[in-house]
Amino acid sequence: xxxxxxxxxxxxxxxxxxxxxxxxxxxxxxxxxxxxxxxxxxxxxxxxxxxxxxxxxxxxxxxxxxxxxxxxxxxxxxxxxxxxxxxxxxxxxxxxxxxxxxxxxxxxxxxxxxxx
Amino acid sequence: xxxxxxxxxxxxxxxxxxxxxxxxxxxxxxxxxxxxxxxxxxxxxxxxxxxxxxxxxxxxxxxxxxxxxxxxxxxxxxxxxxxxxxxxxxxxxxxxxxxxxxxxxxxxxxxx
Numbered sequence: 759x760x761x762x763x764x765x766x767x768x769x770x771x772x773x774x775x776x777x778x779x780x781x782x783x784x785x786x787x788x789x790x791x792x793x794x795x796x797x798x799x800x801x802x803x804x805x806x807x808x809x810x811x812x813x814x815x816x817x818x819x820x821x822x823x824x825x826x827x828x829x830x831x832x833x834x835x836x837x838x839x840x841x842x843x844x845x846x847x848x849x850x851x852x853x854x855x856x857x858x859x860x861x862x863x864x865x866x867x868x869x870x871x872x873x874x
Numbered sequence: 875x876x877x878x879x880x881x882x883x884x885x886x887x888x889x890x891x892x893x894x895x896x897x898x899x900x901x902x903x904x905x906x907x908x909x910x911x912x913x914x915x916x917x918x919x920x921x922x923x924x925x926x927x928x929x930x931x932x933x934x935x936x937x938x939x940x941x942x943x944x945x946x947x948x949x950x951x952x953x954x955x956x957x958x959x960x961x962x963x964x965x966x967x968x969x970x971x972x973x974x975x976x977x978x979x980x981x982x983x984x985x986x
Contacts, residue, residue, distance in 0.1 A: 793976075798978065799979075800916070800979050863919070
């Protein structure tokens with residue numbers, strides 16, 4: 759396992775459809791983050807998991823967005839009833855934290871979503 | 875509201891030039907400041923800064939943090955075309971989540 763992987767890398771969908779993205783973190787990492795990035799802006803925090811527990815959600819994450827990390831390993835981010843404003847790059851990052859130490863976040867390559 | 879502001883927004887230089895990128899922040903509960911390089915894909919980690927006045931170096935890149943004035947700079951000496959990228963600054967909060975707020979980045983273009 760050489761890094762964080764995300765699938766798919768690109769997704770084009772029609773407005774109103776549901777989409778689901780997957781993130782596989784670095785295997786020993788217990789923390790997983792989702793971010794959204796639009797052109798010309800830095801990544802915006804969406805949500806965070808420690809193991810399988812979702813501990814924080816941004817107010818940016820509307821009711822149409824849901825994320826899971828069922829076994830504390832991979833995570834999925836689902837967007838229901840997509841809107842054109844959801845078009846963005848969705849980035850996943852993972853890190854290790856334990857015994858008082860907190861590791862650096864390593865990012866995956868992202869899933870670029872285009873909603874037509 | 876917490877914010878991270880980077881300047882300049884974009885910069886065009888020629889190979890061999892030295893550049894300085896700026897990052898200022900206003901956040902509550904600061905833990906650390908991070909610099910990332912983003913080419914066409916995901917951000918890749920460059921530096922983590924937690925203490926004022928201690929320079930971190932990696933090859934031609936260096937960075938320093940001033941926690942009193944709430945800013946950091948990233949220096950790149952003898953720039954190369956491969957340094958062309960978006961450079962992102964992020965502040966990590968001292969909460970259990972370790973959540974980060976990012977600036978909008980500085981787009982650096984190095985011309986041959």
